[in-house]
Amino acid sequence: MGVDIDQQLRQLVAQTCQYPRRSLQRRRCLDQLIRAIAQSGKLWREHTPDYEEALQLTWLYLCRNIENYDPARATVTTWLDAYLKKRLKDLFREQSQQQHHEAQPPPDWENQTDPIENLPDTHPDIPPILAETRQWAESDPEGELSNSHIRGRPDITCQVLILRRLPPETEWRKLEAEFNCKVSTLATFYQRHCVPLLRKFGESQGYL
Template sequence: MMDIVGVAAMDEQLKALVEEACSHPPGSAKRQRSLTQIIRLATPKLWRESTPHYQDALQQTWIFFCQNICEAKTGQQYDPERGSVTTWLNAYLRRRLQDFFIDTQKQQATTVSSQTRISRSGEAGEVIDPIDNLPANPDVPPILEGVLRWATEDTSEELRQVFVEGHPQVNCQTLILRRLPPESSWKDLSAEFGLPISTLSSFYQRQCLPRLRKFGESEGYL
């Protein structure tokens, strides 16, 4: 009974914070403070799983949240009459995880098919990568302005010093900036740097995302 009461109280608190956030102009400090409070409260209630693309999906979810909680910029605006904030976020998060899973399966199938063609003909055929990220609004949400400034300035030069072995140009600063809206797809980055998507994605998850998360926590975003 207490759990049910606790969940209901949390939902009401989040609903009030949404109303507060949306009562302030986009980009204002007051709206950003309310959005940060919502993120803090909602994060422990979000779906969690230990899959390779979970952090990417979570990042997309928070971007979607900032862009559509008060105004419909890249999707349907949040409607409190249809469900709680966490229900809305979890639905989006699971869809992104499903997209990543499907894309991974397609990529693996394409790779196997390509290898089969090579082994049979001795010539490498064109491999069409099916991964194509969701379109993103070019306007950076207020909550990500600090991330953009932090990664661009890189005052400690830590982000530039952490790079894929043998490829200093493929560093955390570059990848974090390129994955912010309007984000570059892994397919485009792979073609640009001449590295496999799996290498770039794995490096991003192991080296870049932990630093991004650490910054977000230090600023109270997470």
């Protein structure tokens, strides 16, 4: 069973690469590929606050680097697992540093480069899950995102934070300065209120 799934994913990657960037066929193949990977059960899963965010970055990485995949070296999910786990470590490290050094970030942290920090919003192959998530967050059809906010701060809603943390995400320290609200407060609210809503949406779309 596992071999069949791995072979199917390799075939979907090859099929996707046949179509030019920005083409409708490529976008459809990417959508099919991401859903197949998510539903295969072979991608690394863990119940941590940063997992949903790391997963979004992994889908983006897949779409930007799909031509670099080498089937002779690893399965599709093993290839993505390496990136996903690295992003999880980076996000955990970033949050830990911000919570412990909110007043004075260390120099080496200031100089760290985010691999997707300057990525434009309109990437030709933006993953369907990100495009759909952004559309959902912007439209907020049920009104649950705009109605959920930090206590005493109706301007800092789930809608605002989700949109700002979607790739290319705004760093927590920049949001802290912009909203004059501590990183710990923003991150805690995001994990407790925004992440469950993101997970619910992802499950409804078949991505989780």
